[in-house]
Amino acid sequence: MTVSCKNHNPAAGNDDTTQTQAAIRSEADLPGHSVAYTSGSVYDLMMSPRTDINKLCFNMQTDCIEAIVRGHADVLVDDESFIPPEEMARLGIRLAFRGEKDFPCGFAFRKGEKELCEPLSHFIDSLRSTGELQEMYERWFLCDTPSRVPMPDLGPAPTGKPILVGEAINLPPTAFPVERQWRGLEPELLERFAHHIGRPVQINYIPVGSIVAALQAGNIDILGGGIFITEERLKTLDFASSHYSAHPGYFVKSTDGGTRPGFSQRVKQMFHNNLIAENRWRYITDGLWETVKISLLSILLGSLIGAGVCRMRMSRRKWVGMIAQVYVDLMRGIPMLVFLMIMFYVVLSGTGMGASAVAVIAFALNFAAYVSEMFRTAILSVGEGQTEAGLAIGFNRWQTFIYIVAPQALRNVMPVYKGEAISLVKNTSIVGYIAIQDLTRASDMIRNRTFDAFFPLLTVTIIYFILAWLLGRLLDLTVKNIDK
């Protein structure tokens, strides 16, 4: 069911909604209402100190919309331009009123960064003085269908060391990808800047939660995405000259809805919107490939490391076993997401290693800790008599392990190992936090564009399920072949 349809459901609570809307006409009417906003945004700063409202802080703007549409929130506060007018009608959302204060937005840099910050500032200032900046703003922002505005052709992209840009947003008109090409006010501005200084730009979507860490760890050079310039942020970040000002808008659910199409029509429309339009299925296939790659490599590498840790754990030298024990305890005690972020932003940040490689290492290390214990108990569960029989008949220690103990241990460990491997596949859905476009992130990207939570999530759910099932079959087959 799409969000637009949900809007027209004669569900209970519709009267409440009408009353609430009637009550909200200005900022003075907010107290006592549920307000949705995006974490890390300037609205977060505005709302989080307040105690007179019910705060609903989400990681993604799409989730805020969902909250309004589903009736979890009364008001949504974000940039006025953030929902294109064409979408507002479809979703059944309307602008209740505008905020009183504007917020200047700018590109952020690491504190003390000079190489790019000043040239970009000068470039933006010169565009402003020629009126070009205003022209760009009007083209993208004062248009009903920003997603259909074409990017200007600036000629072939310059070559050289790319400038890495992290976009904290992927919504029209600020910045949004269409068929892997970024469009919007900021991408255009950055492209122009790229031609100006003769270096290519490479844009990646980074979720709001990890933007500052990404910048400070050096994973990106420039941070964009309608970042508000605030006093607070000026203490830790440098900003280029502001290239536009955002106007806060307060959105509420509208009472009048459009016509509701039939079920098959709706499914067809969802299918088209979420997968076919702008070749959005490519997000899914690209994300799937990323998820499969990270999962399989992590399982392989993690099993190897796990075998090594298991060997250490079973060592006759006490201190070797102790090291392995400490490693296992440590890894089991750290939440995977925290560990992944630490590896990406702290431990391996200076190595120039790609995010996918970091993810593989982090997941492998975590997987190793769990499976090493499984391997150990599986080996111990094969009786000492089996080893003795192997040795007594003339195999050496290694042959005895490989020919006699390992096949039996493997069969013992497989049910739990399979569960752990499948669990790893599902856990990879957090790699979005270090800016990897995996399967889950693919659904986020699509949701951000279509404002439809149901279809993309259902799609990736089914894919994850199939993936887990296939992996289980694969492992079963492996064991069968070992038995032969």
Next chain:
Amino acid sequence: MITIKHLSKRFTNPDNTVVEVLKDVNCEIQRGEVISIIGPSGTGKSTFLRAINLLDPPTGGEIIFNGENILDKGYPVSKLRQKMGMVFQSFNLFDHLNILDNITFAPIKLRNLPREQAEEEAMTLLRKVGMSEKTSAMPSDLSGGQKQRVAIARCLAMHPEVILFDEPTSALDPTMVGEVLSVMRQLAAEGMTMLIVTHEMKFARDVSTRIFFMNEGIIYEDGTPRQVFENPVHSATKAFVQRIHKLVFEVDSPDYDMYDVHSQIGRFCNKYNIAAKRDAADRIIDIMSSSVMASLHPYTLRLTHSEQTDVTAVDYMKENVSGSFLADTDSQAASAVRTLCKEVVEERTSRGFRVKFIL
């Protein structure tokens, strides 16, 4: 073939106390000998056997096998073990392989035998131990006796020069001991060199060419079965081989648990391989308790067995009685029990009177 000099083995316990299981073992084993190693529990019999193929490496001494000291550094231990088979108390068949593969596995991997030839050999060996019908069964499908026979075949598949048997029948249900012992008897008859740690005294006496009596970490006495069992030199040997196994019941009232008595007798008979005598013992006890002994509580009932002389007896002892009580009350019962045994011995003891039925 094997010469062992001053072999010793020390274990250090977790609390740092040192246990010397083997103190100073010396012996010489010739090709074709069948040696049974007997002795009380905990005297190092199994440790001795496991030291010879280095599963429990000794801490001192020499083991000369075919002219070479196998304790020398760099001696190919795995090669040695291929020539020295071992049969375990707990069988230790490879649980993940079927019976045929259990036997062909090592020959294929270690003797580089082509699979067909290995399987052909395996079938011959399985026929020899009577297991050729079970080639595709898994070890878990077999009974203990069957497992042990397969384990012997697995051992033979490596063409060993000597086989070490570490209590091969101790983990078996008594009804299965016989099948394993027959296979071993056959091997002995074919001239295989065998070292057998065992508690089967009858088997040791019948099959061995030599007996090692181990006690206190050394070979206490070494000789032919006749010497060791009938004319032991040392008193400890004598005590061990002449020891009489006893099962004692103090019967205080007619309400004693007669089912428990019979089941204990069953177990006793199985343990010492005298199952054939169980029926007679049971019947004598049934008749006696319902007739002669019915009014004689309290009394002592015993079942005794001597492995050395192979004599089994049921006896009744009544304290503070000076004459025989057998025929006093029920002469019909008394004559019935006489037909169930070989001989009745009536004797005065220091504390009373005993009637003994030799089975």
